[in-house]
Amino acid sequence: MGCGCCSHASTEKDTLRVTIVGLENSGKTSLVQCLKTSKKSRQTSLCVSTHGVISINIQTNMNFLVFDCGGCKHQRHIWPHIMNSPDVILFAVDSMDLTCLNDAREALSDLLVDENLINKPLLVIFTKSDRENKLSIDQLEQTLDLSVIKDRSVHTVLFSSVTLEGLTTIREWLTYFSYRKLQGKDMNISTSERHRLLHSLNLSTA
Template identity: 30%
Template sequence: MGALISLLMSKFGLLNKDLRVVMIGLDAAGKTTILYKLKLGETVTTIPTIGFNVETVTINKLNLTIWDIGGQDVIRPLWRHYFNSVKALIFVIDSSDRSPERIEKARTELNWLLTEEELRDTVFLVFANKQDLPNAMSVQEVTRVLKLENLRGRKWFVQGTCATSGYGLLDGFQKKLCGNLPAQQLILETIGNHLNKANANTTIDQQNSEVYIDLYKPTDKQYRLIVASLLEWIVEDLQPLNVVNTPTFINIRQSIFYAM
């Protein structure tokens, strides 16, 4: 499936698209250190973030625009203003801080984030940071204290990290984040844009035809079938598809639909 998704994303120009990622968590969790370790490959001296830092980092041929948002008490209510068009959310926790008060505060913020409608379809990744420090909680402990195992209907991942050494960062981004980005959603959004443009160039007779209705007023399942059709035509032409439902063509559409 990965090769197929890469092919489709390349076909529709998504490999060079900027994807918005928000990285949040309580203050002093190590968010800014993570951001600049990814961007510069080195550990930088940081100060508490008042507002945000933003950088674009290329990982797995995807341009990730990462927003590092401050985590102080007065800033956390402003987090929701950064959620628009977010494809992935990273919640960073200081795994060496076993203070019941801080753990409860992190859990409360996390539970609130999971109720936000704008984040409903995002990839959700927890960085259990500062794994190099004595008494750091393991990934299993972080999962337990945050009560992640109680989540239903959400995909979530926990990655142990050390921002200063870089341990776990690429694994977290490459395997857990990039590997689970909603590629289908990105592809379908792009297809939808092309179909809308094609609609403007069709006649009433074409729009009333069975083939047109089947392809241009689709359900979610039919959208996926359109993917296969678009692989056979130059998308930039923006012309309605002249579909011939031969057994071979149907098999191609079905195989891609089930692969996705």
């Protein structure tokens, strides 16, 4: 699988390594573009799938090196191998597409057992929140069985690349873990820190 674009992977303390995964069409690449440009996406029917992994440098107040992985079924088994030792994981779920939620739950639970990803903080991003008839965040969290994940920090947020709802929260979540990395602190935060983060960033948790 083509992955030649990430050979310059940085291990610097001031760069947070962020991997974004999720099923095909769940809105990962659109989110990465919003993180990079802060601009709303224009909705198009043209859908360009990502093949392999693309690395993108994003510099705001902090440096993020984002790995955007293709989500189609035949690429999922290679996610753990192409993730390039992430510090944190973003998992995108289409909040409109009810038919794919079971698949998303399985893909997530398969991913999290990988030994290289143990304890890595997880932000589950429910995308396309601008669409009508989406499921509520509670329904989405329950269907994905997020409450069974006990070995790491798990937060959830609604996001739309069309309205930019949730973008600031996602940035702040990434910034929080960037500071921890910079200060050499453990990324596996305590329960009280999880709650503090939850309230300060207006996140949700399973």
